[in-house]
Amino acid sequence: MEERYSLVDHPASFKSRGLGQFADSVLPLIDQSISRDAPEAAVVQQIVSKYKGKKVEFLTVADKKGDFNRSTIEVIDWNEAKNRKEDIFKRFLQSPFTNEYLPFGYRLTDDGKEYLYLAETLDTPSPWVRSYGEDSSNTWVGHYYGSSLRNCAIIPFTLPEQYLNRDAFEVASELEALAQENNDASIKAAGFESLAHVNYAIERARRSVTVGIAEAQSLLDEQSKKMEAAMSENIAAAQSGGLLDPIKGISLEDWAAANVQISNGRPLAEVLKVLETEKPVWDEVSAEWMARMSQDTTFAISKVYGDAFTNPNMGRFAQAGGGAAQGSGEADKVKNDFELYIKIMCHQNMASTQGIDAASVLKQYGLSVTDWSMVGAHWAPKMGSDLTLAMKMSPLMEKYNAEFASAGTGSDISF
Template sequence: MSSTNELYQNVSGKQKDEYRDYLTVLDRMDWHSYDYTTWPCADLSFPDIAEDEACDLWPFKPNLNEPHWVDLNSQFRSGIRRYGYANRFEMPEQVQELSHSVAKEQLSFIQELQHSNTDEFTTQIKQFGFSDEKHFSWGVSLLDSAEEQALDAADDFLKEQKAKLDAQMDAHIEAASEGGLLDPINGIDMETWAAANAKIAGGMDLEDVLKVVGTEKPIWDEVSAEWTARMSQDTTFAISKVYGDAFMNSDIGKFASSETNETSETNTSTGGSALEKVTEDFELYIKIMCHQNMGAAQGKDAASILNEYGLNVTDWSSVGAHWSTKMATDTRMALKMGELMEKYNAEFATAGAGDDIDF
């Protein structure tokens, strides 16, 4: 067997020609007798490592085509994962036989006994195949880590798909623009028409909107009919995308001046607008959504419920687009939405959607 000095080499950043002899040594290594705990720098006391503290490398069997090192002190600088890795903990077969969700549920139940019923806790972890409390804590941490990795992978996939769809839509919009489908109608472009509709939906008087646009109602009706026809005939939905973006962000173009904007009410207790609050608070967004849903079931007007929160229809459209975009690439947020909807649907169903609210 090769000596540890021959094997304990850091070749990161080097070209293969520079460590050809090293590859030969590794190829002859009897990995069945490999025990990293006996190698140089193996500290079996496993003290936690500060983030800014320099640490020795722990050697590990490399990929023979691309030698590398696993630095225990980088992967697990502190905590039970570090301890479990160094002690070669394995998940008991009793847990491996369960699905991830069932295993999480079972171990969570045992965790609740950890401080309330020590004897029962010890009995339970033994029945599940854990050797002691540290082994159990490591198992819980490993399941949590696996869940986090799965969620990260799901988010990465969603982001990749969204990027592809965005690129495809950008191409459709460019083609629509080059083909004249986004050319102004009677001098009114798509963004202006969409912003005007957003202002009307938000409560701005039609006559005031037409003054800002600089047109009269007969022309406005013709323009609206034509833009609607173009959107209905556009199978790529490029025009609808341009419309939606302008509708959600309607303070543009001729509607950019403060005199023409209908703003949501200001919450003087926090110094911020109601729109800002719900844009920054995901739980509040779900709460209002549930309030509207339960209110609709009870025959109440959704717009009046929004007014209770200092919002109007345009605000709500903007907020919805904001959070929908985030949830499209955040699996955790989508899961949280389900929990919050269950909570607030029950709350409003019990109290009645028309009751006083705590904003």
């Protein structure tokens, strides 16, 4: 018998858990007829009698936030299944745990690994569900889920084979349309038992999308941190090497901000006044900074120059006052609404194909060219670092390209 620890106060105790432990997205899918206050053996009996020979989703809670583990298992009646030919059944029969655990589920993973899901039959405050697999030994049953069978859950569906190994985002969209239609013949033709089965598949696809985005975002964030660290080193090296030293008293920040101020419509005379210089000196300084930037293999100068388009009031312009236009209230509205940003982008693109000036499109939204430049500077880095925006972008572009193609880009738009 395995060494055990006292579980009276362990969070796995069924007395401290309930259906509320699961996320709202799965609660409507769970078979709530399975007892949560019966003895463990009785719960096993209920599950086996109801689902023997059927594949189901088996859920166990992973953390206090309602996240959970899920596995597709075949529910088995051990009295009938123990003589099956699979190796895992033979191994468990020869193990020292047959009096302590009762197999109720079988799982074969995509990579060919076999597992038996075990309900603990010992009389403990919280008998744990275990999985017996190739890494189990005569002294260790296998991985435990930190939960009694009474705290786990059964979803009586699995995903039809034709939807496996497909893009989850595409599957979710396809099944949402099927659910919206809600036609029994179409549902059964697609391989589902009922609308509830379709809703289960939608939830699973959406979860796959969320998990996939989170994993990819984590990798992207890690890469971004490395790139930021490398850029910081580049900037430090450029500074120590004199590459970022001011030219005739005008720093890189001054020069970058001045260029943005000019491009945003501020008169050159005002810019030169802030810099306390004259045009011949400015021309010489600007040419020298451009030359340095073209020869800068560290891209430190380009980084500071690009940052100025997000914050044009840097360097001496931070205290100068009366700086470059900060954008209208409509610009702020677009900065806070990604869908509106994509909508305007599509509107301009469609307009350009018809020879309509993009500036006239912007006027329909109360925006100037300067406003749009600042909005773009706001969203561009976010789109490059936030994968959820990338996932939203394609369907939004499809939606608004179709809308403007059919409605005509020159018409007035309200929002």
